[in-house]
Amino acid sequence: MTTPSPFHEVAHLGHVELLTPEPEASLRFFTEIMGLRECGRDGDSVFLRTFDDYEHHSLILTGHASSGIRRTALRTWSAEALERRAAAIEQAGFGIGWREGGFGIGRTYAFRDPDGHEFELYWESEHYRAPEASRPALKNQAEAKPAYGVGVRRLDHVNYLAADVEANGAFQRDLLGARTSEQIRLDTGRIAAQWHHFGNKSYDLVYTEDWTGSEGRLHHIAFATDTREEILRAADVFLDAGVFIETGPHKHAIQQTFFLYVYEPGGNRIELCNPVSRLLLAPDWETVTWTESERAKGQAWGLKTIESFHTHGTPPVQAG
Template sequence: MAPMHEIAHMAHVELLTPEPERSLWFFTEVMGLTENGSEGDSVYLRTWDDYEHHTLKLTAHTTSGVRRTGLRASSQEALDRRVKAIEQAGYGIGWRDGDPGLGPTYVFRDPDGHELEIYWESEWYEAPPELAPSLKNQAQAYPARGVCVRRLDHVNFLAAEVEGSTEFVRDVLGGQPTEQIMLDGGTIAGRWLTFTNKSYDLVYTRDWTGSNGRLHHIAFATDTREDILRAADIFLDKGVFIETGPHKHAIQQTFFLYVYEPGGNRVELCNPCARLVLAPDWMTVTWTEAERAKGQAWGLKTIESFHTHGTPPVDLP
């Protein structure tokens, strides 16, 4: 299937937290994001290399999880075409006034129930004097605070059925599957999709609880692998729970570190920038159940919680 290129990129995510003050501390003082306004129970945060108003909308809530993931269309015409396709597929919710910095936004769901939004109009960020960069091709000065992540890289959704939602992203939104896990019985247990030329923007992996609409993790990119090693020391000093890593995934070859932010959501630091998908006729790489069972490319064995922890938490018998 030829790339559609009607989604420019995965743009931002709204994260829910039952610990809003501690989560805000984590994302600003530990991760190095910059606050860029607030509204009601939400605070808008941005990574230093983001050109838009915000990267992360952090919202106080009774529980954890992801409320909505934002996608920017590649043009007004592309937005109109994708909205029509979403409505024809039967997953549309409707138009909304966009959050600060965003124009009209169309809200919809994937087949598993995750809420997404798509928009075109976007107000480019203009840094105040104290945050103005020396380089005019950079949106904001380097904060030199905490980990100092560069950008939001991807979102990994948990889904009761991976295939339906990923086929929706592929056929309706134009996401290109780059890698996947196929179990011996033919079931797809995980699928990685891209809208751009990096190897993935959205990931869907099977939710062992059978629940719908949950989050596995959100991921932020660093400049180098060394930044992730330095981040591990920062997390240690700040009392942030390190779940696993640094190790290297076999799938997508991502060098990674996973932590839990104070609200309970899993956050990944990753350095996948070396892998670009430039081939327009890229053939999806399929990993077998036996190959996946081998674990990481290198590093320690995958910790059990990596397969069981998701947000919001669910009560099981």
């Protein structure tokens, strides 16, 4: 019997659950400064959405003893694709099991990648219907753009820190059907980072080598803006609000993304990005491999990558 191909079984990144030891301050950051809207609560968790994500929520913000990411949710293309991917993951020994759905989604299949990051797959999804107060003028937009804060358009991607980038990349390709758009290969031959995508976006999930050797940590989550100019404006918004700006605005060489990195009050790194012009339409795209010497040149316009970009992750590693 032929094993079904995993390609085109996962549609896109759905939402993430982010942990914060400063829940009230983090909530103010995401609502008042970033411009996300609250759309539900459950215990210590607040459900938030960007204005143009079509689903119920983009982010679950949960109060916790530490920072980091609890899980990442990926939507499949169909109910049948969900069953096939769950069976393949279960057979490979990475499964956690089936769970009942929550706000806006049906039942999910939970699992972990080789590094221990938790994921879930789902198919059934509630398409968001905006209340009168935030109903858009254009009916092909999920919600009106907020008139305050940054006003990010959508959740764009997640970058995970990993002890073994190649093992996690193989997992994403073999079991979830991701394709690797770009990667960094060190002089030793070791892969230090990989960018993976499920559709025509050039990347949805990224794995970056964790210099501490730890497993299961977060590098950052990213939200897309409409334009580069909105990122420049966001830098001023963050400056006035006292938000720590780590690096940027600037442009990456890899993926050519215009970026700005900040830390939210709980310590998690957040990226604002404008990657919308970068699409991979070629069905036979060959992975772009960057060498160690090429990456030593810095970002697209020569700015060197700052040291904290390689050392800061959540939850923080305790010195021992």
